[in-house]
Amino acid sequence: MHKNGAKALLTRRQLFAAGAAVGAATLYAPYVKAQSKARIRLMNTETAIPNVEAFKEIAAAYNKASGVELIVDNVEVEDSLTKLSASMRSGNPYDMSVLGFIGDVLLLADQDFLVPVDDLVAKYEWGPRILFPYKGHTWWYPYDYNFCVTWYRKDLYAKSGLKVPTNRNEFLANAEKLNSDSMNGCMYPTGNTSATQWMTSGFFFAEGVNFLDDDLKVVLDQGDNKSKAVETLDYFNKLYQFMPAGMSQAAWAQALGQFANQQVAHAPYSARMIDNLAANAPDLADQVGLFPYYSSSGDTASVGFGYDGFVILNTPQAEESRKFMAWFADNMYIRWLQAAPLAMQPARLDVYEDKRWLEIPMIQKYKGVMDELRAMIGKDSSVQITSLDTQGKEPNIQAAKIYGSRIYNEMLQSVTLKQRSSAEAVDVAAQQMRKLIG
């Protein structure tokens, strides 16, 4: 017994030694590899397959061009700051990141965690409201606008003799007219996700409602704002009766799905709606049109935007990251946009004239749609580009906090689900916002 045990122990020792050798080699290998060439770690929050594929291609091309390895991690956009913070706290921060909330950019810039990209953005001309200069610098390299507009079916409009609305009451009438047992007039999510902010706040901004003033004070329930907000909530409640059941659970997927499945006649989204229809309901893709969110008079219009961009973190690889960004901006910016050519509406104006972009099949096929969206960032455009998190004179964390809370969502829910009066809902929301931002 003892003899066998000793033999077994010897075998264990041999196994242990072999394991230790493999372990040491495994631990040492990345170190050796890291010493051999430069690496940039990038956190990507565009997690759709074409975007992930695009980064693989971009990483390979950059490696070939410069010998620098680009390592890309894909992270859900809503978890971006958490993941980025964790990487920094662990002492192994990302060198670059894609970010989709300006509040995150400000937080990082405030603490000198970001490198300004003024010289990189200065090389090109940009659309309005996208660079978000802060403390005299530009901290990110934007790539898209993600305008949220309302999509409608041209064939249904023609069949019912409807005109494209030019004010919100005409839209309400159209939604009512197209509402039937087999199809709802429209859908706008009211659930506890940021889809609600993005897809519904356009109604308020078009009517001229301000949630914060330039001094970052909550003014939702003040003077003219309150009456406009109450009227808009009343309007939304009327529109709600033509929506499918379960809007308090709806978000991005339902907007795309219900429109593609012909459950609703109108639905909000960016031009990703076209990408989605082209892939899943190609016949419908040619039958859709868009319009912005209109005020009651129709004199003003707005679109919600869900901008995205790259930031360079202040790591030892910052210079390498800047080189990559410069190379990317000149050579791969359009390839990146090609991953979702309609959804990722370019923030850089030169792209709209660039042959490489104009030759993208989806852009060629749906040029009319892109022309309409392009016109919204034109110098003569009367369409306001708005979002809850960019309220105020300049980027600020207070607006980002309001955006991140569910106060706005619950304001809509309390009117649509609880039948609370719009005036009371506005008062409650304004009080909660004040409490939140102090």
Place this chain on the structure above:
Amino acid sequence: MTLDWRLRISLIAGLIVVAAFIVLPAIQAILLSFEGTDSFVVPATWVGLANFERVLVMPEFWRDLGTGLTYAIVTVCLQLVLGTIFALILNVPLKGQALFRGVAILPYVVPTVVVAISFQWMLDGNIGLITQIVRNLGLGRLIWSDDPWIALMTVTLISVWMWTPFVTTCVLAGLQTIPDNLYAAARVDGAGPWSRFWHVTFPGLRSVLIVVIIMRGIWMFNKFDIIWLMTRGGPLGATEHLPILSYSMAFRQYDIGGGAAVATLSFLILSAFVALFIHLFPLQEK
């Protein structure tokens, strides 16, 4: 290497893992609750009890505490009752017993995200399977997500469906430890089925049930995933409990200190409940 040494090394390794992944993060979270900061990357300032003072006057905190307690108590009670019934049924010798036992545990092994998405589709207010069945039965249109009370009940019932198999398994294991001769003696004494359950089975399961109640109570009070995936705390905060409030404050509203204060209070409340329960129902009878 003696057995004693191996035991000590195993214990030390276990303690290191617990310290590194549970104790230290918990201490860090508690310390954060005394600090004011917008994010994990921003230097924090010591604010003493300010976060607690702020959180304790928030109506949402008390509402969410009530919701969390309701959710935990109802789900644990239903899991216990149903889990025990299922275990008693599965303990009866019958053909295909192993298959039935395997099937009974299935909901527990399905990933939460799959459960959440499946139920969301089945309960969809327009095209959901359950919605259609309810409508065909003439019970009207079930829109679970639009009614705060129904939304909470829906999440509760789905949670019960998911985690009852855990109770079933534990109770089934407990049933195997009760000697058959106790039942034989009870029969000789003329005890009927109910009497045998109450005087033999139930006391025999006491320790198992106490452990199950404690574990399931802690898990359900802290349960985050299914609620977040199903409702994100909505509608109108009806399904929001303290873990969701803590997460929302810390990661959505740039209020790390406030979120940590909610988590710390939640931890203290839960600890108090567990201590009280263990005091009232000690594992070993005196």
